[in-house]
Structures are given as C-alpha cells and as structure tokens.
Amino acid sequence: MTRRRPLIFSAFNEFVLSHHDHGSWRRADSRQTELNTADAWVDLARLLERGRFDFLFFADVLAPYDIYRGSRDAAIATGMQTPVNDPAVLIPILAHATTDLSFVLTENILQEPPYTFARKMSTLDHLSGGRIAWNIVTSFLPGAGRNLGHDGLPSHEERYGRAEDYVTAVFKLWEASWEDDAVVADRVRGVYADPSKVHTIDHVGPYYTVPGPHLTEPSPQRTPFLFNAAASGTGIGFAGANAEVLFTSGGREQAPASVRQLRAAAVAQGRAASDVKILGGLGVVVGSTEEEARRLDAELRETQTLESILVKFSGFWQEDLDRYPAHATVAEILASTDPGPLLRQVLGSAPDPDADFATFARWAANRHAVGTPEQIADEIDAWQDAGVDGLNLQYLVSPGSFADFVDHVRPVLVDRGTMRADYGSGTARERVTDGGPFLPESHPARRHRAALARRREEDAR
Numbered sequence: 001m002t003r004r005r006p007l008i009f010s011a012f013n014e015f016v017l018s019h020h021d022h023g024s025w026r027r028a029d030s031r032q033t034e035l036n037t038a039d040a041w042v043d044l045a046r047l048l049e050r051g052r053f054d055f056l057f058f059a060d061v062l063a064p065y066d067i068y069r070g071s072r073d074a075a076i077a078t079g080m081q082t083p084v085n086d087p088a089v090l091i092p093i094l095a096h097a098t099t100d101l102s103f104v105l106t107e108n109i110l111q112e113p114p115y116t117f118a119r120k121m122s123t124l125d126h127l128s129g130g131r132i133a134w135n136i137v138t139s140f141l142p143g144a145g146r147n148l149g150h151d152g153l154p155s156h157e158e159r160y161g162r163a164e165d166y167v168t169a170v171f172k173l174w175e176a177s178w179e180d181d182a183v184v185a186d187r188v189r190g191v192y193a194d195p196s197k198v199h200t201i202d203h204v205g206p207y208y209t210v211p212g213p214h215l216t217e218p219s220p221q222r223t224p225f226l227f228n229a230a231a232s233g234t235g236i237g238f239a240g241a242n243a244e245v246l247f248t249s250g251g252r253e254q255a256p257a258s259v260r261q262l263r264a265a266a267v268a269q270g271r272a273a274s275d276v277k278i279l280g281g282l283g284v285v286v287g288s289t290e291e292e293a294r295r296l297d298a299e300l301r302e303t304q305t306l307e308s309i310l311v312k313f314s315g316f317w318q319e320d321l322d323r324y325p326a327h328a329t330v331a332e333i334l335a336s337t338d339p340g341p342l343l344r345q346v347l348g349s350a351p352d353p354d355a356d357f358a359t360f361a362r363w364a365a366n367r368h369a370v371g372t373p374e375q376i377a378d379e380i381d382a383w384q385d386a387g388v389d390g391l392n393l394q395y396l397v398s399p400g401s402f403a404d405f406v407d408h409v410r411p412v413l414v415d416r417g418t419m420r421a422d423y424g425s426g427t428a429r430e431r432v433t434d435g436g437p438f439l440p441e442s443h444p445a446r447r448h449r450a451a452l453a454r455r456r457e458e459d460a461r
C-alpha cells in the first residue's frame with residue numbers, strides 16, 4: 001500500500017457536560033460529570049497528547065439553547081451544552097500540563113471589545129508557547145445576542161460587518177503595534193522597551209474605535225492561528241479572506257464540493273488554495289470486532305434522548321423542531337413549505353424519505369463511523385480522498401471515544417501514514433502548515449505589518 005500523507009487531527013470539544021453526545025454522560029465510564037474539575041480535563045489533554053492530536057478544540061456558546069419549544073428548560077434539563085464554562089480560563093491550565101498539543105479557543109465577536117480580546121489571546125499565546133488558535137464565530141443563538149446587550153442577535157449581515165471590523169482591529173493590534181525589536185530588556189540602561197517602536201493603531205471602523213497601542217509585547221505567533229466554520233455565502237467569503245483552517249459542511253458525500261467551494265473562496269481573496277487547511281467532522285465508535293462496535297453503538301444510543309437531539313438541532317437549524325409531528329415523514333415535510341433552509345438541506349440528504357421525523361432526527365445525530373480500527377481507518381482514508389486536510393473528531397462518550405481512538409485506531413493510521421508518528425516542533429501554525437510561526441505573506445492581514453514597515457521607512461527619511 002502506498003503511504004498516505006498525514007492528516008491534521010483535532011478533538012472537538014466544549015467546556016460542557018454534553019457536547020454532541022445526547023446523554024452518554026449518564027454512563028458509568030463517562031467522566032463528563034467531572035466537567036468542573038481541572039483534573040478530568042488535564043487527563044483528557046494528556047490522553048490526546050499521547051495520541052499525537054494536533055488540537056483540542058473548544059467550541060463555545062453564550063446562552064442556553066432556547067429555540068426548542070421557545071424555552072431553555074429542555075437544554076438545562078438534559079445538560080445539552082448547558083452549563084458551559086469559560087474555555088479561556090481552562091486552556092492555560094491545559095497548556096501548562098502539556099508540551100505539544102495546541103488549543104483552539106472559540107470566541108464570538110460580540111463577546112468582548114477587540115482591545116481586551118487581543119490582549120487575552122496574546123497572553124494565551126505567550127503562556128502556551130504559541131500553541132493557541134482562535135475559532136472566529138459570529139454566534140447563531142438569539143439568546144447570546146440578548147445576553148451581550150443586543151436586541152436579540154444582530155442580523156447575519158450586521159454580524160459579518162462587525163466581524164470584518166473586529167478582525168481588522170485585532171489584526172492591527174497583533175501585527176502593527178509592537179515592532180519585532182521593540183523589546184530590548186536592557187538591564188544596564190533600565191530600558192525594557194523602546195517607546196519609538198510601540199505604535200498606536202488608530203483604528204476607526206464602522207463598529208469599533210481602538211487607538212491602541214496593544215498592551216502585550218509580540219507573542220510567538222503574533223496573530224494566533226485562525227479557525228472559522230462558516231456555511232453561508234457571506235460567511236464563506238469572510239473565511240476565505242481570514243481563516244487558516246476551515247470546516248466542510250455536511251457529511252463525507254458533500255465534502256468534495258464543500259472543499260472546492262472553500263478553497264475557491266481563499267483563491268478569490270488572492271490566497272493559494274493550499275493556504276487553507278480544511279477539516280471534516282467525524283464521530284467514531286470502535287470495537288475489536290464489527291459486532292462489538294455495533295453493540296457499543298446501540299448502548300450509546302440507548303442513553304440518548306430525542307429531546308436533547310431536538311434541543312441542539314433547533315439551535316443549529318434555527319427553528320423550533322417541536323412543530324414537526326414525530327410521525328410525519330421526511331418526504332412529507334420536504335413536500336410542504338414548512339422547513340427552513342438549513343433543515344431542508346439536511347432532510348434532502350437523509351437516506352430514507354419514508355423515515356418519520358423522530359427517526360430522521362436520530363439519524364442526523366448519529367452520522368458517525370462504527371466498526372473495527374481498520375474499518376474506521378478506511379473511512380478516514382475516504383475522507384482524505386474526498387479532499388480534506390484533517391478531521392475534527394467528535395466524541396460519543398468522553399473520554400472513552402478519544403481513548404479508543406488513540407489506543408486502537410491511531411496505530412493503524414500511523415502504519416498507513418495518515419497520522420503523524422510524532423509531533424513536529426514550534427507553534428500551532430508551524431506544526432500543521434509549511435510556513436513559519438507568523439501569518440503567511442499571502443494573508444490579507446499582513447498588509448498591516450507592511451504598512452507599519454512603510455511608515456517606519458518614511459520616518460527614517
């Protein structure tokens with residue numbers, strides 16, 4: 001067999017009881033109820049590092065899911081992404097307990113002013129030795145908008161307008177405030193930094209005004225490695241300009257088209273198609289035989305509640321799924337004018353048009369691979385053949401799903417070449433791209449650094 005090239009592996013998580021499982025926290029072998037202890041997370045980070053995962057990805061939301069039945073009650077009762085603690089507080093603990101694993105912090109652009117956010121990320125980048133990434137999100141929960149002082153969620157268009165302004169401000173802080181040689185740390189003269197090399201950014205945008213300068217000296221990556229998971233046309237345009245890691249939408253069947261679309265978005269912004277790394281999403285249930293894997297899958301499904309599934313998907317698909325009778329079939333709902341665009345898309349890819357709505361929802365919640373380590377490795381090969389550069393691995397039970405992957409699937413992948421035998425070195429960005437620690441020259445935000453260099457030359461003349 002020809003050796004494959006290594007993929008990027010990210011462990012998809014959130015600082016919660018229940019992320020995409022729908023009740024497996026109830027199992028005796030789950031540590032999900034230890035969510036408020038540092039130990040459980042440190043153990044998970046070390047397990048992932050033993051398995052040479054590139055990233056531990058923390059998603060985040062800022063409101064309980066409250067679209068299902070117009071209420072937050074079901075999210076709270078089932079523990080579906082509620083409670084959700086602050087990942088920015090956890091990551092430094094995990095970074096300190098590891099040496100090679102990188103961490104993706106999701107933070108939504110409505111959450112805090114760009115000035116304090118830029119300082120927080122630079123601090124995390126310093127403390128982790130450059131092992132930090134930002135997943136840029138604009139939020140999809142109206143409750144999050146309300147909690148952040150807006151009248152519900154600002155419109156999609158306004159959110160992306162804000163996102164553009166927000167990233168411009170933080171890019172200027174990270175790239176164009178402190179020059180590389182600003183810090184001299186001269187003990188004899190008693191000069192820590194040269195004031196003539198620390199600049200204001202004087203950002204005045206449609207939403208944010210930030211004079212600066214940045215409060216933190218340049219961190220290992222300056223701009224943290226950048227993730228984004230857009231699905232809409234506007235979102236993909238934004239991602240094509242700004243993100244270094246993107247996600248496919250849909251399953252493996254939709255991946256080739258999704259990959260083409262995402263790479264084209266980067267090219268449209270003057271970047272190379274290979275400047276963006278694209279990850280698919282996959283959950284796995286592993287057994288030493290296929291039968292054992294199927295048994296575990298059936299066991300996991302028994303802990304799931306339909307309510308928890310509908311809570312999550314009502315949030316994702318932006319409509320109250322309680323309005324669909326459990327006995328209505330996929331075909332009937334598709335034929336009606338009822339479903340919104342996001343639900344319609346998933347209904348369109350459902351394998352059985354005669355399935356009732358409850359069966360459809362359970363299918364949508366369980367599109368994972370079930371099988372022996374070799375069968376899972378075959379599935380991962382198929383994702384690679386579909387054009388992705390890596391996978392965001394979703395757990396069905398934690399830490400069991402990750403432990404099974406590390407102990408049983410990883411050796412097969414290493415054998416085939418699909419997973420790295422060992423870590424590279426350097427920052428998060430250097431470990432998974434061909435470039436250096438900083439944003440590549442082709443990234444639009446590098447213009448801020450270039451503008452600073454030009455200003456310096458003019459001053460020198």
Ligand SMILES: Cc1cc2nc3c(=O)[nH]c(=O)nc-3n(C[C@H](O)[C@H](O)[C@H](O)COP(=O)(O)O)c2cc1C
Pocket residue numbers: 058059060061106108136137138139140229230231232233234235236247248281392
């Ligand atoms: C892998 C993945 C992770 C995501 N994580 C979050 C998250 O943590 N918080 C959030 O508000 N949205 C998250 N999203 C949603 C996206 O940010 C985005 O809102 C969604 O894909 C809709 O795309 P659009 O903004 O182009 O409409 C995630 C999406 C994907 C595919």
